Amino acid sequence: MTQQEDPVKKNAQKPVKKDVKDFELVVKTGLKAGRARHCWEPTRPAAEPQPGEASGLRAARPWVARSLPYPSELPRAVVRATDGATVQLQTNQIDPTATTPERIRALSYPDFLGLINQWNVPPGALSTLSSWALHSRLGPSSRVLEIACTTGFSLRELATLTGCGGVGFDISAASVDKANRNRLVHAPDAAVNFVCADAYAYEPSELFSHFVLGASLKSLPDPARFLARLVSWMGESGYFLVSPFYTRRPLPPDLVAQARSVFGFTPTLEPYKEMMRAYRDFEIVFEERRTIERETEDELRHYCSSTVSRACQSLGVRDDATRQAIGDRLGTIRAMSNTLRPYQEYAVLVLRYRRSVYPNRYVELF
Numbered sequence: 001m002t003q004q005e006d007p008v009k010k011n012a013q014k015p016v017k018k019d020v021k022d023f024e025l026v027v028k029t030g031l032k033a034g035r036a037r038h039c040w041e042p043t044r045p046a047a048e049p050q051p052g053e054a055s056g057l058r059a060a061r062p063w064v065a066r067s068l069p070y071p072s073e074l075p076r077a078v079v080r081a082t083d084g085a086t087v088q089l090q091t092n093q094i095d096p097t098a099t100t101p102e103r104i105r106a107l108s109y110p111d112f113l114g115l116i117n118q119w120n121v122p123p124g125a126l127s128t129l130s131s132w133a134l135h136s137r138l139g140p141s142s143r144v145l146e147i148a149c150t151t152g153f154s155l156r157e158l159a160t161l162t163g164c165g166g167v168g169f170d171i172s173a174a175s176v177d178k179a180n181r182n183r184l185v186h187a188p189d190a191a192v193n194f195v196c197a198d199a200y201a202y203e204p205s206e207l208f209s210h211f212v213l214g215a216s217l218k219s220l221p222d223p224a225r226f227l228a229r230l231v232s233w234m235g236e237s238g239y240f241l242v243s244p245f246y247t248r249r250p251l252p253p254d255l256v257a258q259a260r261s262v263f264g265f266t267p268t269l270e271p272y273k274e275m276m277r278a279y280r281d282f283e284i285v286f287e288e289r290r291t292i293e294r295e296t297e298d299e300l301r302h303y304c305s306s307t308v309s310r311a312c313q314s315l316g317v318r319d320d321a322t323r324q325a326i327g328d329r330l331g332t333i334r335a336m337s338n339t340l341r342p343y344q345e346y347a348v349l350v351l352r353y354r355r356s357v358y359p360n361r362y363v364e365l366f
Ligand SMILES: C[S@@+](CC[C@H](N)C(=O)[O-])C[C@H]1O[C@@H](n2cnc3c(N)ncnc32)[C@H](O)[C@@H]1O
Pocket: 110, 120, 121, 122, 123, 147, 148, 149, 150, 151, 154, 169, 170, 171, 172, 175, 197, 198, 199, 200, 213, 214, 215, 216, 219, 220, 221
């Protein structure tokens, strides 16, 4: 199987004969077979997703395994056709019984963000995307590869803004699952999809015109090795869209320790020139250095309550203690990010690779 294929769709479609019209969905949760209520989504957007008893639900057309997370997400499902053919459907492996306050507090930072479907955006969010799109001439004929896409924000929203198409990948299966769901809900017409892959194993099956990395270079274990791979995917030329953080003044050690305990990783400690060194072999087509305004209590509350409500609805959380635990943890994360702001800036960069130039610098910086 290549990395571009949607494994869920592939599993769902492979053993089903084209003339089979009638399916019985038998869901095995791994906990208790066949009793969970569930929603299913058809292969074509012709019909609305229907809630129903998973066991015994009959569908008039083939179904794929993109189960909707109401009221809980199920580890595994089997679609059985009337002629006896069965299809194993892998869904996101979240144990529905374990969405408790204790589990919310125990999850790793990326797992927590994945669980609540936090839209992990590049620094500058939509405003950065607008600058990238304008200054890299992104349009309907562009093909974009988003690297380390998390829940798919950049590619999905660039497609919405410009009509571009493309592929996103991330090593986290849970994040990729959310990216595909978010695309269905927020950009159903966008010609984009998301796959699970490691940046050090991924091999693109097409030539992309644009490569989006946001602020993720230092999230990858060996940035220099990754950049060498990236360049090998670029053909004659390509735009490389990044928005890395850098420090405007040194962070106090106790703040670094606090941030590490909240995020599980060290925030950027590099000043501007050090950060830019990683990108020195590319041409700088556009650059803007941006300061960050701290968010007010009201702004933080509005964002957090919107995200927590959506997470509780999609996870089927009904008890106040779990809702509170989700809200507290998200609030702590946002408050810590806000505390770091006076120490940070970020650069919106449109970089260009040209085989005829790389890795030399023939254009002065200023
Ligand atoms: C800081 S988040 C990315 C945020 C956002 N996409 C951006 O533009 O800045 C880092 C992401 O890198 C992913 N990641 C880490 N190591 C990876 C690898 N080896 N291959 C692919 N993705 C990886 C993580 O799963 C996570 O989703």
